[in-house]
Amino acid sequence: MIRKNNSILVRKIVLERIKNMAPNVKIALGSKGQFLNKDDLLKEVANNTPIGEKIVKIQLRYMQALGEGLI
Amino acid sequence: MKKTFFIRPCHDDVTSYLHYYSKELLIESKKRGFKTINKEKADANALMITGIIKKNNPDFIMFNGHGNPNTICGHHDEPLIKLNKNHSLIKNKIIYSLSCSSALKLGKKVADSKSTFIGYIDEFALGMDINSQAVVHRDKRARLFLEPSNLLVKSLLKGNNVKEAVIKARNLMKKNISKLKTDPFPDAKDYLPYLFNNLVVLSLLGNDSAKL
Numbered sequence: 651m652i653r654k655n656n657s658i659l660v661r662k663i664v665l666e667r668i669k670n671m672a673p674n675v676k677i678a679l680g681s682k683g684q685f686l687n688k689d690d691l692l693k694e695v696a697n698n699t700p701i702g703e704k705i706v707k708i709q710l711r712y713m714q715a716l717g718e719g720l721i
Numbered sequence: 722m723k724k725t726f727f728i729r730p731c732h733d734d735v736t737s738y739l740h741y742y743s744k745e746l747l748i749e750s751k752k753r754g755f756k757t758i759n760k761e762k763a764d765a766n767a768l769m770i771t772g773i774i775k776k777n778n779p780d781f782i783m784f785n786g787h788g789n790p791n792t793i794c795g796h797h798d799e800p801l802i803k804l805n806k807n808h809s810l811i812k813n814k815i816i817y818s819l820s821c822s823s824a825l826k827l828g829k830k831v832a833d834s835k836s837t838f839i840g841y842i843d844e845f846a847l848g849m850d851i852n853s854q855a856v857v858h859r860d861k862r863a864r865l866f867l868e869p870s871n872l873l874v875k876s877l878l879k880g881n882n883v884k885e886a887v888i889k890a891r892n893l894m895k896k897n898i899s900k901l902k903t904d905p906f907p908d909a910k911d912y913l914p915y916l917f918n919n920l921v922v923l924s925l926l927g928n929d930s931a932k933l
Contacts, residue, residue: 672908675862677915678847680821681787681798683733685849704844711921712914721898721917 661695664709668692679704723933725750725878726779728770729761730786730796735847739785739819741857742867746783746874753878755781755933765795774810781815781933783874788820788840791827804830812836815883815931819870821845824924832927837883839873843922846915850908862912865901866919869893882932887925894920 668691676685680701686694694702715721727747731740740761750757758777760769765786774782784801787794791804802811804827811831817839818824824840832838846866853860869890876886898916901909 671911672906674851675908675911676849676851677912678735678849679844679915681789681794683735683787683798685734685847685851687851708844708846708918709914712917715917721895721902 660710661698661706663713664706665692665695667709668695668705679708722754722756724756724758724777724779724781725933726758726773726777726782727760728765728782728784728786728795728801729759730765730794731762732797734849736786738847738849738857738860738863738867742871743783743785743819746871746878749875749878755878763796765801766799767795767801770795770801771807771810779814781877782811782817784816784818784820784823786820788818788823788827790822790825793818793820793823793827802827811838815877815933816840817874817877819845824926828924828926834928837928837931838926839883839887840924840926841919841922842924844918845922846918848912848915862908865897865912865916869897869919877933880932882930883925884929887923891920891923894923 668688671688676687678685691705695705727743729740729743730736747757747759758773784793787798792800793802795801802808808827808831813835815837821841821844824838825842828838828840848862848866850860850862872893873886873890876889898913901913
């Protein structure tokens with residue numbers, strides 16, 4: 651239950667981080683071949699697609715590294 | 722004369738960036754005196770690649786394109802190298818696969834005491850600035866992602882061993898992360914998790930003292 655709640659919380663944090671992205675940023679991940687803008691990234695995360703899961707993983711790893719003072 | 726082989730598909734936004742950035746590596750390779758083979762766009766296909774590798778036995782191969790844990794792809798995502806199908810084709814060489822996740826399973830299978838596989842164990846991320854989309858070389862954000870990769874290859878061409886080349890690439894990634902952290906423009910922070918991702922997932926497998 652706690653793990654599930656954490657996962658929902660992490661997704662919410664990631665969605666907020668993406669909402670706050672600058673409009674000129676695009677990111678390409680995986681074999682989609684196209685760059686994703688803010689709206690695309692939001693959709694991927696909100697719909698919990700494989701790319702969305704990767705985005706959550708990447709953002710979480712970065713936040714953890716920041717928290718641990720690794721970067 | 723040692724031989725290098727660059728495989729450069731170009732069929733979507735991402736491969737267009739990789740294609741553009743790898744061009745300078747061809748020039749560097751020729752300048753350094755390597756017999757340099759380039760197969761790009763439609764020529765980056767399985768038949769052509771297989772023939773070149775068998776005939777020329779290159780010492781170094783750089784793949785640019787899409788991939789997954791089991792496969793490295795070419796033009797229009799045609800599988801070029803597949804785990805348990807033809808992965809032995811790229812053994813006994815230095816391989817650099819600039820493609821997503823191919824180090825995870827395929828790379829592990831290729832790597833041994835005589836074979837080096839440098840690649841990514843998860844997604845390689847690429848950022849871009851839409852204000853520069855029409856002109857790839859002016860995209861300073863994309864450069865932060867692709868320069869470390871190019872430095873890795875340049876370092877190998879210069880004669881450094883694979884371990885040294887990967888350290889140089891990682892150091893440039895760290896430097897670019899620091900640069901973004903102090904960049905005053907509002908978009909800078911948004912690229913950071915993705916650049917950090919590339920630092921984490923870059924892997925060196927197999928013979929770590931190999932050099933060209």
